[in-house]
Amino acid sequence: GAGVSQSPSNKVTEKGKDVELRCDPISGHTALYWYRQSLGQGLEFLIYFQGNSAPDKSGLPSDRFSAERTGGSVSTLTIQRTQQEDSAVYLCASSSAGTGLNTEAFFGQGTRLTVV
Amino acid sequence: SQQGEEDPQALSIQEGENATMNCSYKTSINNLQWYRQNSGRGLVHLILIRSNEREKHSGRLRVTLDTSKKSSSLLITASRAADTASYFCATVNDMRFGAGTRLTVKP
Numbered sequence: 001g002a003g004v005s006q007s008p009s010n011k012v013t014e015k016g017k018d019v020e021l022r023c024d025p026i027s028g029h030t031a032l033y034w035y036r037q038s039l040g041q042g043l044e045f046l047i048y049f050q051g052n053s054a055p056d057k058s059g060l061p062s063d064r065f066s067a068e069r070t071g072g073s074v075s076t077l078t079i080q081r082t083q084q085e086d087s088a089v090y091l092c093a094s095s096s097a098g099t100g101l102n103t104e105a106f107f108g109q110g111t112r113l114t115v116v
Numbered sequence: 117s118q119q120g121e122e123d124p125q126a127l128s129i130q131e132g133e134n135a136t137m138n139c140s141y142k143t144s145i146n147n148l149q150w151y152r153q154n155s156g157r158g159l160v161h162l163i164l165i166r167s168n169e170r171e172k173h174s175g176r177l178r179v180t181l182d183t184s185k186k187s188s189s190l191l192i193t194a195s196r197a198a199d200t201a202s203y204f205c206a207t208v209n210d211m212r213f214g215a216g217t218r219l220t221v222k223p
Contacts, residue, residue: 004158033211042215043159043204056210091158093211104149105211107158 002026004108006092012114013082021077021111025094032075033105034067035091043091049075082115089113121214122205128220135192137217139205142186147208150179150190152201153216159204162190197223 005024013019025032034046045059049069060066064083069075079086089112093105121140129135141148147166151159165172165181165188172179178191192199202216 035213043213045210045212048211089157093159104161104164105159107151107160109157 004092004094004106006090006108006111008111009109010112010114012116015084015115016081018078018080019082019113021079021090021113023075023077023092023094023108025073025075025092026096026106027073029094029096029106030072031095031097031103031105032069033093033095034075034077035093036061036088037091037110038088046077046090079113082113084115087113087115122203122217124217125215126218126220128222129195131195131197131221131223133195133221135195135199135219135221137190137203137219139188139190139214140186141188141205141207143207143209145183145186145207145209148181148188149206149208150177150188151204151206151213153204154201162203164208192219195219195221197221 007022030051032049035043037043047054047067048056051072052069064080067077089110091110093107095103095105097103123138145167147164149164150162152162153159163174163179165179176193181188200221202218204213204216206213
């Protein structure tokens with residue numbers, strides 16, 4: 001696609017429910033990143049994919065958070081049993097190469113998750 | 117863990133003035149990037165500086181890198197109201213971002 005696409009753009013869910021956030025990276029981009037940004041805060045790294053593998057998932061805050069990537073393309077971030085502190089904007093980015101290389105990352109517009 | 121740490125946290129200037137933001141990082145790097153974020157949504161890449169470069173220019177942007185101090189600075193010259201945004205740095209090593217600098221340019 002022309003850019004990184006995230007869906008939904010907004011999601012309101014009840015506490016305790018599971019949610020799935022989707023990221024469609026730019027076609028051909030092998031690296032994919034997920035971040036979380038609380039209101040007025042910086043970006044919190046969650047997980048990094050290179051192809052379908054996740055060499056760095058050290059940022060996932062708890063075992064309620066998981067992510068997968070299939071076909072080296074679409075990625076899904078799943079949050080189980082959502083809590084109010086999970087409310088944030090979840091950002092996805094992709095690049096044509098992984099960490100340590102000289103390529104810029106392209107970001108989607110994010111999914112704003114609100115847990116009520 | 118955060119890698120890039122920006123300061124100041126917030127900066128307010130008048131249109132036409134220069135804005136300087138700083139970034140510090142913890143580990144050795146190969147390259148460092150600066151990004152801009154409008155309205156709390158996606159970030160946009162501004163400039164990349166390689167570890168063997170000390171200064172780089174792009175339009176009204178000037179970036180410096182001091183690997184001995186593990187720091188970088190972003191200078192925006194002749195600022196405009198449209199430059200109002202948050203600015204973040206990240207090392208290419210691990211793509212970790214700091215809290216960012218919130219820049220407000222008053223018309």
